[in-house]
Amino acid sequence: MNKRKERAIKYIFTALAFSSLVFLVGIVFVLFKEALPIFTKISPKAFLLGKSWYPTSSPPEFGILPLILASLWVTLGALFICVPLGVGSALYLHELAGPRQRTLLKPVIEILASVPSIVYGFFGMVILAPFLQNTFNLPIGLCVLTTSVILGVMATPTVASIAEDALSYVPRSFREASFAVGADRWQTLTKVIIPAAGSGISTAIILGMSRAIGETMTVLMVAGGSAVIPHSLFDPVRPMTAAIAAEMGEAPVGSDHYHALFAIALILFLITFAFNIAAELISRRFRLKLGHSR
């Protein structure tokens, strides 16, 4: 009797445990199902490489190259901020900060991570954009540059916390060996510890990129919104996430525009999925290399 109850409970937990897998598969299914109809109207190549996105004119044009390039520009721009700041902070926390400083500084990073994206967007719109516009004499404040700065700040905590984890996996003996042959702390850090944690740090950067490219509200408010191929850092752009969020409300259900927006979401999903899998594979090899099994 008791045994049967135990088994039943175990089965219930097993079934519930699969919920995240079910949701993930559900998301993939929904994206494919709602995205595929657009490819009966336009070839995938014309969709991906088409240079004009005029979904509401007649005849409509569904070329998402400007949106993809916009996402790439702001994400690459964000990397220039989040890689030095994130990795630098992780090294500072791991190498230089004493236990007292760490207990104060780690929450700063965690709190920076918990600021809602709408607040980042609002801050970018009302404070940062006018500030950058005045400082650099820009024609408009809502552009690639402003977006990159904000996205960079948003991705920094992701990079910092994962990079710090990676640094903590480096065995003590590496450091001691380096000191023993006469290296100072900086040499040990740059020649021994960073290379040893290298693939862990690259995982951190990949996940930071994934965070930046999927960010929605911030780019919707700060990127400027114009769906043209960017030529400079000071052009307003419309990244993929912003296009979906801004246009979904107006696209009639089942229309070509509606399906095209799902197709953009599908591409976005595949990009972040690839990033996450790459990060997973790299970090697993990294841990095995340093002799940790988990």
Place this chain on the structure above:
Amino acid sequence: MKRSDIVQKLGFSALFACMAANIVFLGSIIFFIAARGLSSISWAFLTEAPRDAMTAGGVAPAIVGTFYLTLGAVIFALPLGLACAVYLTEYSPKGWIVNLLRISINNLAGVPSVVFGLFGLTVFVKYFGFGVSILSGSLTLGILALPVIISASQEALTAVPQSIREASLALGATQWETIRRVVLPAALPGILTGVILSVGRVAGETAPILFTAATFYMKGYPRSVFSEVMALPYHIYALMTEGSHPEQQTRIAYGSSLLLLALVLSVSLVAILIRARQRKTYNA
């Protein structure tokens, strides 16, 4: 001074500058929003509905809406997330199942928030016919909160020493009795941290509720789980992008942002403090 000493000094200063930049950014976000938002906040702002085409009045319906959405998301995600964490730490028999689940949890955590919104729109709003409603929004936000709750609960459960489990089993308790009476109570503070963290995350999300729950304006308060709601984050977005009185609206948006920021940051701070205490207990 040797050359390598100078290099070391410069390098360490650069690292310090990186860390300091984080503090500067966090400080300036909090400072500017608090400095300009504080004047909008009053008792009336917290308790009244918007008036005069969004140019006056308060944000009470948005506060209430955010509360309902967050509560609904936690009610949905907590049992699922906890069950998943219990399965992964206490039961999980074979390596590949654990791996598959871990990968899917990690990937779910990495899905862009707007994609959750599209999923919610297709499945909850349309397919199940819940419409644009608190229910659809809560379910969508719940899926988004799931990975947060799972990983925090997992950490809490793993921190429970194996010896306690063995002691319980040795006394003749079954595995379920051990989990329910021994492991879960011991892990409770950690699980609570996960719930609090997910509240902070969910309360600030906007993109998932854009098409599933949120509305710019409604008369009065939601009557049932099937009515649409105002929500604080969406309210900020709408104030900045719709309407025809940008100046007054920006003032209200500052107040709403300050409110949201204060809410989310204090919630995360509580979680961070609980966790710090918890880790100290186990390390001691």
